[in-house]
Amino acid sequence: MSLLVGPIVRRVSSTQACIWLCSQTDAVAVSATDAKVHLHTLKIGEHCHAHLATLDFANALIPGQRVDYDIVINEQTIAQHSPYLLLHGESTPYFYYRPKLLKVLHGSCRKPHHDSIDGLVQAESLLHEDWPDLLVMTGDQVYIDDVSPDMLHRIHELITHLGIADEHLPSETVPLASKLHDEQHLNKRPDLLPDTHAQAQFFGGKKKPIFTSAYADNHLISFAEVVAMYLLTWSPATWQLVGEPETDVIKRFAEGMPKVARLLAHIPTAMIFDDHDITDDWNLTAGWERAAYNHPLSKRIIGNALLGYFIFQGWGNQPESFDQALLTKCQTGLQQLGEHDSLIDDLLAFDQWHYSLDTQPKLVVLDTRTHRWRSERNENKPSGLMDWESLTNFQQSILGEPAVIVVSPSPIFGVKLIEAIQKLFTLFGQPLMVDAENWMAHPGSANTLMNIFYHPKTPQTFTILSGDVHYSFAYDIELRQREDGPDIWQITSSGIKNEFPAGLLAFFDRANRWLYAPYSPLNLFTKRRHMRVTPRRPVPASKGRRLANQAGIGLVKFNQHGQPTELVDIGEEVIRFELEQHAGRWE
Numbered sequence: 001m002s003l004l005v006g007p008i009v010r011r012v013s014s015t016q017a018c019i020w021l022c023s024q025t026d027a028v029a030v031s032a033t034d035a036k037v038h039l040h041t042l043k044i045g046e047h048c049h050a051h052l053a054t055l056d057f058a059n060a061l062i063p064g065q066r067v068d069y070d071i072v073i074n075e076q077t078i079a080q081h082s083p084y085l086l087l088h089g090e091s092t093p094y095f096y097y098r099p100k101l102l103k104v105l106h107g108s109c110r111k112p113h114h115d116s117i118d119g120l121v122q123a124e125s126l127l128h129e130d131w132p133d134l135l136v137m138t139g140d141q142v143y144i145d146d147v148s149p150d151m152l153h154r155i156h157e158l159i160t161h162l163g164i165a166d167e168h169l170p171s172e173t174v175p176l177a178s179k180l181h182d183e184q185h186l187n188k189r190p191d192l193l194p195d196t197h198a199q200a201q202f203f204g205g206k207k208k209p210i211f212t213s214a215y216a217d218n219h220l221i222s223f224a225e226v227v228a229m230y231l232l233t234w235s236p237a238t239w240q241l242v243g244e245p246e247t248d249v250i251k252r253f254a255e256g257m258p259k260v261a262r263l264l265a266h267i268p269t270a271m272i273f274d275d276h277d278i279t280d281d282w283n284l285t286a287g288w289e290r291a292a293y294n295h296p297l298s299k300r301i302i303g304n305a306l307l308g309y310f311i312f313q314g315w316g317n318q319p320e321s322f323d324q325a326l327l328t329k330c331q332t333g334l335q336q337l338g339e340h341d342s343l344i345d346d347l348l349a350f351d352q353w354h355y356s357l358d359t360q361p362k363l364v365v366l367d368t369r370t371h372r373w374r375s376e377r378n379e380n381k382p383s384g385l386m387d388w389e390s391l392t393n394f395q396q397s398i399l400g401e402p403a404v405i406v407v408s409p410s411p412i413f414g415v416k417l418i419e420a421i422q423k424l425f426t427l428f429g430q431p432l433m434v435d436a437e438n439w440m441a442h443p444g445s446a447n448t449l450m451n452i453f454y455h456p457k458t459p460q461t462f463t464i465l466s467g468d469v470h471y472s473f474a475y476d477i478e479l480r481q482r483e484d485g486p487d488i489w490q491i492t493s494s495g496i497k498n499e500f501p502a503g504l505l506a507f508f509d510r511a512n513r514w515l516y517a518p519y520s521p522l523n524l525f526t527k528r529r530h531m532r533v534t535p536r537r538p539v540p541a542s543k544g545r546r547l548a549n550q551a552g553i554g555l556v557k558f559n560q561h562g563q564p565t566e567l568v569d570i571g572e573e574v575i576r577f578e579l580e581q582h583a584g585r586w587e
Contacts, residue, residue: 002027002073003082004048005235008264009095010316013358014062017055017095017268020316022231023073024048032069034058040319040327042311044227044334046163050311052319061097068094084236084258085265087127093265098133100360100560101405105267106136107553108274108409108467109495112233112253113148119496119553122570124259127266132555134359135267138467139274139409140495141313142233144226144305146276147218149186150246155220155228156181157242162231164224168338170296177222177337187217192297219279221301223337226308235261253497270357271313272365274409274468278305283372286379293348303344307333310347317365318355326350354390361403361461361562366394368409373445384445385410391448395455403461403562411466412439412449413475413490413533415547417512450530453488454479460486461563465556467494471505472548472569474536474577489564493554500549509547536567536577548575 006021007030019030022044030037030053038054061067070092071078079091086093105126107119126132147155159181167177173192174180185192220226231238236257245251275282279302283289292298310330315322326346333340354367366386373384385408386394398404406412440446452458469492477488538548552571559565567577 002076003071003235003237005231005238006261006265007053007069007071007078007085007093008234008316009266009268010052011270011318011357012095012097012268014060014097014099015057017057017067017097018316018319019053019055019069019071020051020312021053021071022048022050022312025074027074029072030055030069031072033067035067035069042327042331042334044162044164044311045224048162048164048227050315052315054319063097063099065097066094067097068092082237082261085262087262087266093262095266095268096131096133099358101133101363101562102558102560103130103132104134104136104405104465104556104558105132105553106138106407106465106467106491106556107493107496108138109140109276109470109498110233111140111143111146111276111495111498112151113247113249114495114498114551115249116497116499116551117572118253118256118260119551119571120260120263121256123553124263126555127263132267134357134363135263135269136363136365136407136465137269137271138407138465138494139272140276140467140498141271141273142229142308143276144220144229144308145279146215147220147229148247148250149218150250151229151232152186152218154232154239154242154245154250155225158228158231158238159224161241162224162227164227165335165337167222167224169222170300174221177224180221180225189219189221190216192221216280219301220305221297223304223307223340226304227311230308230312234264237261269316270363270365270407271317272367272407272409273309273313273353273369275369277309277313278302278369283369283383285381285383286374289372289374290379299344300341303341303347306347307340307344314353318352321352321355354394356397359405361405361459361463361558362398362401363405363407364394364397365407366409385439386445386449388444388448391445391452395452395458398459399455399457401459403463404459405463405465405562407465408439409466410439410468411490411492412464413477413488414439414469414492415473415508415512417508417515453486453531458486461561462486462488463556463558463562463564464488464490465554466490466492468492470495470498470500470549472538472550472552472554472575473546474538474567476534476536478532478534480530480532487563491554491556491564491567493552493569495551496553497551499551502549505547505549506545509545513544513546536579538569538575538577540573540575548577550575 002024004022008020010018010020024047026049032055035055035057040052042050239254329343333343355365357363368385371386371390373387375381472493475490535546550571552569555568557566569575
């Protein structure tokens with residue numbers, strides 16, 4: 001077996017397409033119909049190579065055109081080395097060039113050990129009946145900070161097959177990454193992580209780890225662990241190299257991998273990070289940043305996760321953003337693990353993780369993690385999700401567009417009761433306890449964002465795709481003081497393989513409807529008081545519910561003008577959000 005992960009179809013335009021894969025060997029050739037192929041390779045380990053193939057088409061593709069391609073490894077075609085990737089009756093995988101987005105899949109939060117279905121497995125069925133134009137992954141494609149013991153065992157088994165150099169860690173307890181494989185460190189990663197007094201707990205007042213996930217017992221640390229996590233999250237091939245999973249949940253996760261791989265081999269896919277791709281509460285406050293980046297081990301942990309994101313996700317989003325100098329430095333760092341802190345510094349300073357696709361409507365993907373608007377009054381208050389400069393650049397990128405699809409990992413318009421609770425905890429100095437990171441948490445970013453919607457040249461149709469929250473909902477938003485629009489949609493689908501505690505979500509749903517009813521004076525205290533927000537009712541659902549709670553994948557269908565016409569969540573059941581009539585206003 002030589003293919004580890006992929007191929008994954010990434011960015012596609014009329015003149016060029018990108019296909020990403022990872023193999024055990026560098027003896028790889030990519031071919032496609034009427035295309036010249038440039039293959040760029042990063043050697044991760046002796047038996048682990050990441051490749052990005054750029055296909056330059058001899059003639060510009062026409063909308064709807066099918067492109068067949070093949071991956072030859074050790075003189076074997078996909079049909080020979082990875083037949084599970086092929087649709088019935090086909091000899092190669094293929095994708096379509098569809099610049100007009102009429103059907104978009106989207107979702108976030110895919111946690112392997114969550115006991116639920118896998119939305120990417122569900123999505124594969126659409127290849128046989130309703131082919132999507134694009135798949136958008138809105139964050140938490142992997143959980144670096146929340147790993148089950150079963151998954152960690154498989155990660156360590158896989159590492160032995162990859163030939164990745166042992167990493168020197170800035171830690172007296174575990175000076176080498178290979179020491180992390182010892183059983184004494186299983187479920188005890190917090191003991192290795194640095195502590196800080198920056199956030200005292202309500203009860204006990206004891207020190208709390210910088211890495212604030214409540215489930216950080218097996219937080220990944222080394223770069224090799226991050227690599228193995230990605231390989232096991234996207235590929236059936238790598239599961240053949242490790243032992244049988246010990247738990248039924250992980251076993252079912254692994255069994256679904258052929259369908260996941262088949263989906264990614266056929267649908268252009270856009271990705272962006274959220275916190276769990278790196279670590280929980282990543283850059284939530286200036287105080288968190290100060291504590292995390294001033295400690296060598298915590299900085300290394302963050303840097304290793306970001307390096308993994310670059311190779312496995314960011315590279316294929318917009319390859320031209322990563323110049324040859326950075327790629328060369330990355331290759332040098334991979335060969336000298338433990339001495340790659342300069343590379344980590346470059347990645348932490350990199351400011352082009354955001355990107356856009358030249359589709360109709362234009363798709364703009366926001367980086368809400370590394371351009372934070374830090375509080376100037378209190379370093380322990382939540383930072384804005386984007387600073388003024390980034391929001392200004394975002395505004396310039398959409399002015400004059402008739403319609404736009406914006407990917408914001410966190411919903412711009414969320415559940416107001418939950419945001420109010422987050423604000424309350426922030427007032428008590430505990431924003432990390434409730435993940436108090438929403439667009440309305442920082443006055444500067446919130447007000448700047450609201451002004452963008454009121455700009456006279458803002459797009460008339462504004463669709464926001466989000467994830468993060470582990471439940472799904474759909475709002476349409478009207479500006480009270482503008483009769484001529486724009487029409488704004490907030491469409492949230494989460495998680496792909498995660499869910500919110502059912503009883504708690506039912507309480508929030510019911511309480512939010514009562515506290516923020518149209519006549520409620522509480523609406524006057526929200527930053528959205530000049531907007532009318534209409535929640536769309538999910539069907540089927542119990543009476544009055546506005547929030548849908550099931551693992552799955554979202555599907556948005558658009559008309560020719562870029563306006564949403566159908567909103568679906570595909571999970572154990574198909575949930576549709578009503579669009580025909582208003583479901584009752586919350587403010």
